[in-house]
Amino acid sequence: MSELEQKIHEGLLLDESCELTLAELSRACAMHGDWVLELVEEGILEPRGLTPADWRFAPSALRRARIVRNLQQDLGVNLAGAALAVELLEELERLRARLGCG
Numbered sequence: 001m002s003e004l005e006q007k008i009h010e011g012l013l014l015d016e017s018c019e020l021t022l023a024e025l026s027r028a029c030a031m032h033g034d035w036v037l038e039l040v041e042e043g044i045l046e047p048r049g050l051t052p053a054d055w056r057f058a059p060s061a062l063r064r065a066r067i068v069r070n071l072q073q074d075l076g077v078n079l080a081g082a083a084l085a086v087e088l089l090e091e092l093e094r095l096r097a098r099l100g101c102g
Contacts, residue, residue, distance in 0.1 A: 019048070019056035029065045036065065042079045044068055044086060 025045075026033045037052065039045045044064060047055035067086055071077040077085065 019058060020062060022047075022052050022055050022057075025057050025061060025065060028062055029069050031065075031069055035069075038079060039065060039068060042083050044079070044083045 020028070022033055022036055026036045029036070033052075036045065040047060040055075045057060045061045047057050047061075049055040064086055067089065068079070068082040071082045071085055072079075
């Protein structure tokens with residue numbers, strides 16, 4: 001496993017200029033590529049590129065995808081519910097940052 005692949009696997013990808021392919025993202029989440037396609041269709045992930053073969057995902061997509069995976073596997077939340085939960089969690093983070101709560 002390359003150093004980049006190891007960092008992706010461990011969730012340590014911090015450089016926003018480093019983008020993930022569909023295969024890298026699905027591998028990092030231990031999910032099938034079709035699952036990632038569903039996240040894109042639901043609007044949870046927004047790749048750059050026109051076709052799945054050309055798609056590139058920002059590192060933040062890895063965090064979002066893993067949250068959705070955990071919500072689905074641990075709590076049985078459907079994609080629509082997971083999309084709402086991710087949006088609310090991110091809004092909560094933004095509000096806490098604005099308030100300096102951390």
